[in-house]
Amino acid sequence: MPKLIDHEKRRKQIAEATWRVILEQGMEGATVRKIAKEAGLSLGALRHYFSTQDELLVYAMQLVKEKATARITEIAMQDLPPKEKILNIMLQIVPVNDETMAEMEVWFAFTAHFRHKQDTFDAQHDRIFVGMQKIIDYLDQFNLLQKNLDKEIEAEKLYALIDGLALHMMLEPQRVNKDRIVRVLVHHLNSICVGEPDE
């Protein structure tokens, strides 16, 4: 089905053009006209792939999620010491490089944009919380987790910590850099795990 594949490929190119426009000009600048120009398409051609601006934005956001999920799945399959694996996974969510920072910016702009259009866009945030529960379970299975911890509360705490760090790295990059993020995350992992602290 070469035609269907081309169609999907073109939709991805348009989504990537959308991210670039949002990164440069914010959501207010992300008009269909500017996105078409950035993608090198006519307005009519773009409308062939996405009939409304919201349809395009929802697709572009979906693609951000898929990319992050793919990176995390790849790390999850690697043969790494458990704590190192968990740290690497967390660094796919906190924006420590240009790619993840762009994703964070796009996520923030999208969330603000769709906040008052709940019927258009279901944020499905709970999927990330479920991921945090899995991380805590994973540490527990390897007998790395301290005894007597409330796993539900630890998952909620880890989730808040990661999203808080992500937000601050985006908004306060002068203070919150990658080194600092890694120090906080390693410190947190050590504080809930048994055994010798990793540095």
Place this chain on the structure above:
Amino acid sequence: MPKLIDHEKRRKQIAEATWRVILEQGMEGATVRKIAKEAGLSLGALRHYFSTQDELLVYAMQLVKEKATARITEIAMQDLPPKEKILNIMLQIVPVNDETMAEMEVWFAFTAHFRHKQDTFDAQHDRIFVGMQKIIDYLDQFNLLQKNLDKEIEAEKLYALIDGLALHMMLEPQRVNKDRIVRVLVHHLNSICVGEPDE
């Protein structure tokens, strides 16, 4: 100077009308026209108090910060056991009631709106980080903080935790309610403090 006082009072009324419009319709709905209508003013009268939309938005955001700061200062002056005082202060930042939830919504919408207009609006986020450093110092002065903690990292972690919880309470209220927030915060305070855990 009654005239000056009236002027400031009217500006506050307009700011409050702005919050209501943002809460209901999001930042996209916060046009000068709608805000004037919500405030019961003509467009010309509103322009007498704020000559541009951005000037009004910056003022309205400033007022959110002042209100939160006033509440925190009031608690700081109260005669309370140190850990209880700190918990109460943190609950002024995490949106656990209608007033703080409205502030959080407004903060989120403003931040997204001004993200790509840095010259118009200096977010001054670092002030909150400085507050977190003060909280950690305060616990230390009362000999409540565990020894050998890295106070800078603890302040960064506390800040991330609080803003992450605030974000999740706003975006995922089905799971993240006030009870859960208090449990996570008490758990965190106990994990960095010496002595018997409070429940």
